[in-house]
């Protein structure tokens with residue numbers, strides 16, 4: 032037998048765990064923090080200026096194949112790449128970065144994430160995550176209480192990669208509550224509002240449901256599902272020999288923040304004996320706020336609920352949660368793997384969470400959530416939610432008062448939909464759409480603001496701009512400035528003759 036040669040550790044190969052890990056991490060973390068500061072300063076705004084070509088050019092040398100995978104390692108890589116990461120980021124901590132459900136994460140949650148990464152638990156088996164298994168179970172229990180399940184101790188849940196995965200899993204659990212033949216017959220249907228997230232349709236397709244299995248329920252002009260229309264749709268499906276397997280309500284649509292009337296929808300689902308999933312990826316965070324929680328009345332009637340704490344929860348990505356009313360609802364996902372969760376281990380109390388997820392290796396995302404919930408408490412998180420709601424109200428008032436801007440709807444949660452009205456073409460929808468699209472790209476190109484853009488309905492005149500206000504540190508003066516930027520970019524995006532016209536008018 033020949034012993035291997037003594038090991039010469041290559042530079043940069045220190046480990047993060049154990050008692051020596053913190054010592055190895057300390058100088059690296061200091062380097063990261065300094066590079067983050069330099070990168071943010073270099074960027075100097077919400078995103079790097081110049082558009083995609085300029086960003087790609089700034090990164091070209093750093094990311095060239097010979098630089099990215101050199102024969103001999105480069106000890107300066109961490110510093111150089113972190114600085115570039117920050118310098119080329121769209122930073123949701125900047126008040127002018129307000130397009131998406133893309134939050135500035137809490138520092139305490141990011142610090143907790145560092146600890147999770149260093150310890151590196153994996154939730155597929157108890158022996159990879161002894162304490163982290165308890166943490167996830169406890170976080171799920173706390174959230175089951177927050178959503179108001181009648182018997183939180185009977186509930187269960189799992190951390191997911193986000194609303195997309197939560198929705199897919201909820202549909203899978205609903206589908207597999209039916210005998211295989213029903214599914215194979217192609218008769219199962221899913222009923223959600225027209226404004227439901229696209230991941231519902233994609234999830235249904237992934238699960239092999241029929242192409243027309245997802246039946247969209249018409250929404251009222253406020254973007255909410257009409258429970259009477261749902262009632263008819265369920266009756267129609269049954270009359271046509273189909274089998275409704277799930278009603279999906281949305282608590283907080285991505286654009287309008289509309290919350291379906293959950294109690295009424297739950298009553299309809301119950302009457303038809305159909306499972307109810309609530310996609311509360313966005314709106315679920317309103318539960319932290321005493322003021323906004325009543326919007327979600329009826330949520331506790333759901334069978335399954337998706338929450339995204341990387342939205343109104345200020346977690347670094349990802350912190351999705353799927354909750355189920357009764358733990359037995361996870362039965363379709365049960366999985367026995369001899370090398371992960373042998374039955375005698377389970378019987379002896381070594382509980383593995385493998386059977387609650389579509390994944391095998393799984394991050395301990397519950398840890399940062401646990402730290403956050405305990406650090407801020409419900410009141411602390413509620414104050415952040417309320418602040419963002421207040422900012423949305425302020426922005427809506429400012430927009431409504433601007434003659435060149437048109438407010439689309441009063442905000443429900445923290446989004447504000449509006450559009451710029453060009454001098455000319457306000458009547459011609461297509462020109463208004465063009466100017467709004469162009470002004471948004473102009474702001475991106477300048478690196479001055481990240482404003483959302485969406486469409487309300489379809490056809491000419493449907494383009495809208497969107498502010499998704501998720502930064503509780505934003506001041507009203509900063510919102511004023513953001514609106515000024517939109518107005519200036521709008522004026523600059525109008526055809527030159529419109530400018531002349533305005534000059535002669537004034």
Ligand SMILES: *Cc1c(COP(=O)(O)O)cnc(C)c1O
Nearest residue numbers: 193194195228283285312313339
């Ligand atoms: C964000 C969102 C999703 C998708 O969630 P991800 O975390 O991006 O996967 C689904 N539904 C709603 C209502 C959302 O707001």
